[in-house]
Structures are given as C-alpha cells and as structure tokens.
Amino acid sequence: MSDLKITKVTANIGARVSGADLSRPLDDATVTALRDALNEHKTLLFDDVHLDDAGQQAFVRHFGAITGAHPTVPAVEGAPGVLPVDSGRGRAANNWHTDVTFVLNPPQATSLRSITIPPYGGETLIANSAAAYRDLPEPLRRLADTLWAEHTNDYDYAVPEEAIDEDEAARRAQFTSVKYRTVHPVVRVHPLTGERGLFIGGFAQRIVGLSKSESRKVLDLLQAYVTRPENVVRWRWEPNQLVLFDNRITQHYAIDNYDGLPRRLHRVTVAGDVPAGVDGKESYAIEGDASHYTSVAKVPAAA
C-alpha cells in the first residue's frame, strides 16, 4: 500500500488525502483505505492531481461502475462519463442539493476535478447530512424517520421568470427533457456504515401526505440542520485538485460569487444503490426511467 496520509479538515466533514498517485491503478489495500476514509469523513480532498478525463474515470471506477454523465445533459465529447460543470453553461448549482436524487438510484459518490478556477470565489460547500440528523432534537428525529419525500428534476428553481434568458431557458428545457419523479425516505440508512442521514436537498419538493406549503415548512426546518456552518466544509479550489464526496450522505452547493468569470470542473459519478429508510423500505420511482444513465449498484451486507 502507498503511504496514504489522511488529515481531517473540520470536525464533522472533510479530510485531505496525500500519498496516493491517482494517475496509476490503485492496489486493493489503498482502495479499501480510501473507501473507509470516505465513509468516515464523507469528503476526500486530493491535491496535486494530474489526470485527464480518462484518468478521472479510471480513478473513480475503483469505487464502482461509473454512471453516464447525466440523465438528460450531454457528456464532454469523447468522455461519456464526464459531465462539464461550466459557468458558461449556467450556474444553477448554487442551491443545496444531492446529485441526481430525482432518479431511483442516485450516484453513491461524486468526483469533481478542477479545470478552470476563477481568481476569486467559486468555492464548493459540502455538508454532512448524518451530522445534521444527529443534531436534530429527538422529537424531530422521530418525525423525520417516518417521512418520505418526492424528488423531481422538474420544478421552478426559485429563479425569477424575468431572470431567465434564452440560453437559460434552453438549458432548463434540456434538463427536464425527460421528467423524473422518485420517492425516497427522508432519513436514509447508509448501506455500508448503517449511519442515518437526512436525504433531502433541492430536488425534494414535496413530503408524501402533506400539501406543498406544509412540505416546504418541514423541508426547510430539516434543511436548516444540514446547512449549519459546523456541518459544512467550504472548499476553495486550486488547480489540479479532485474532490470525492459520498453522495448518499452529503449535500453540496456551488457558490455563485465569482462575477461570472470562467469556472469549470469535470464531474464523474459512481452508480448507486436504491436508498432504504430506517424500516428497510426502499425508494420507488413514479415517473421516468434512468436505466440508460446508470446501473444499480449491489450493496454488500451493512456493517
């Protein structure tokens, strides 16, 4: 095994990893150590990463089959697993979300690699939703355990109509060209650690059994625990970095604070399992088939 060094960045989330050369095939012991570190810290931060698109996809494959770039948004040319996250193509990621939760089995992990970094701003916030769950007062925790939420890619992103120009309208049309609706447990049990986390975020639009306005209040109440500063790492990007986060138990937010300057990351995600709630019941799809985008990960028995 390489001389892997894992150093915490904050108490609740994030660790820097050094001593692994991501451009080479990793041995099993290193992959296991990285998987364990991801389970513990939720977000791993790698410096001095010299990968191209093929290299990023190869690295991410150590954690499982990779997904297509996105269910509806095209990949980088020649790299079918790479989604361009580019400020020139809209900045809609400045809301708290977990990637692609509108499908039945959202990616289990997400990697982001820095390509172009603005001279200031453009940080990514990543929140530990298991810490958020633990922070809930007992009565709220009990309530959350029983709730299910409908996630969809088709909702008004709180962007005022007049702020939507032609390009943005075209991007929105592409994003929602296939409409997805999936019901997930509000509290998801992590299949590898047994840890419970709030599984909501921007695509969660309605709580099953509640009205739209009641849903909003409950979701806002729970979400406030996710975004507590103590549960968040704020990552200031530099060139040649890669961030890997556990998409089953985190949320993230791309801060729109760089005056529209060029900013580009490349994203590769690992196919996920179907989420399960505290009673073992699994998520179910209402609308939209994502089988062209992702396989379903088989999960080993929970630890």
Ligand SMILES: [Fe+2]
């Ligand atoms: Fe994202």
